[in-house]
Amino acid sequence: MSYFYIRDIQYNKQQIAGLTIYNHSAALNKPNVLFKYFPNTIKDMNGVDRNFSKEALANNTVHLSAPSEFDDPYDCNVYVDYNEFALQRVRYYALLCGVNIKQEWDYAEVSRNLAMRIFMHISSGGKVASLFELDKSNELVRVHQEYFLISLEKELLQARLNPNADGEFYYKAINHVIDTEYNNMQKTANRFRVSCFAQSPYSMLMWSHYANNHQGFCIEYETPDYSKENENIYFNLFPVIYTDTRTSLTKLSLNWNATGSLSHSDIWDFYKYCLLSKSLDWKYQQEWRLISCDTLLTDQNYNCKFFKIKKVYLGNKMSAKDRLEIIDICKKQGIPYTGVTIASDQFNMSDCGILCEDCDRVKQYIQSNSSTV
Template structure:
């Protein structure tokens, strides 16, 4: 399989210790080269007051993935084998570190080879692990904690998807908000830009084994705190690849409401009510945002837009 620029971006980001260090900055600069000129956010108008306030104030409300329509959203896998290996290896190291180095050199011992061949210690520490935990660790709680700690806002590269209008804009009764990102590409300090991540589509879940290890053995590192919640948040099944999605991802400790650029255009759904169309157009007029409306073709399975008003 051909490696994508997205894979390269996340690999570069994984080398950074914090989201603000030099390695992270270089990763974001690389991502910005691939950032689309425009991104779109489909919105249902069922929570009319919130949506109206967000449009008027250039705000965006971050959501919990627990409320998303994909049951696998932010799902991740945890390897029990790697956790046991980590547990045993570290216990071996603690034992052998008490021995003096001359012991190894005198008997020409390689302590790493010794670790791999200690079947007796492996059996004893596996038993110790089971005795201490009484059962397999409750990974479901760890995974739930990951989901609980993430806040997300979803965007797409496309505004003409019939499926997304149906799923996220209340069956074409809502709106689609367009953001022009041209002026943001050089501003890596912008929240709207820096927290924006491209979604990876795969049949394999994100691996959260390292988080489980840190959680179980209480050895959390700054790197894990900075990056572990990003991995499951940007990994989705290939079934969703048609969405061409980008996401703002933030830890729950952040404010759920963030400031956005003023929309460059608002697209009304083809089935929007006259009442909703009226107030959306009023907001657009007051803020100088062009407003257009989607119209379905009578020949093709596609849509066109009315002239800006």
């Protein structure tokens, strides 16, 4: 039996299937605050040093990352059954081309019969573009059918230019076009950008993984009530679904490749089972995600103005130099801040009881630097 968890509430497969965008994002109450961990490190961007963590603090923005940059190889990775997808797509094209398909034929058999049909058509003087009549009643379907013919013609042309090509190139051309279609859904997923948030500033693992081993900082954001001004963020901010299984999107991918469009239900399934699903191994994160397709919510650098900053937490291992730099930004922006300390008698973290400026490490750093001036 498959298990799904949203904010520590368990759901079964049928309950998750019945979730809609409305009751997932709006009816499930958002927490009053959200937290984001920052490494406070410098990146070389085409020869220019950038500290995106400091920029996020100074500008009250969050950066939305490509899923390929995440530490989980399953993150936003579409699960499509290749064998089922390939068989259904090659059967579809074979039927369009007039191939008399037998029910028991596997992919290889259908593909070879389709290759023979194409070979006979071209050998008799026919063009690839006239293999079958395009569906003129549906523009999106027609475009996808036309794309298949253009892609097939391109593959066949490249094969003919190869002096070592043999009669198998018709079969190989079909396979390559099907493979390209198979990858379309993952290419779509790769267009999305994500910014991740937590529900606590005291997670030892989050500090280790996402705040440069406690040397970075964590920002607390105040989650406002819904308004027209914040609706773009509000309705694109979702709790992650943690599960022990991957749900196939084969049917969705077949629909997409056949028609070039997705229903409202298809789109939400894409969110639930691809963009928002993570392994139970990550359940400790209690993650929320801000999701944007391309730059829908962001500027050209994928930065997005976010909710008001309420407080900044400075990492336990943050250097005195970095600590003073972050404090300076906080003071300029009028943002409260605190250091995070570890308990002596248990594995807990909490706010430091003294001002960061009164910390011995900071005082020693200031004194040593002032004496060298």
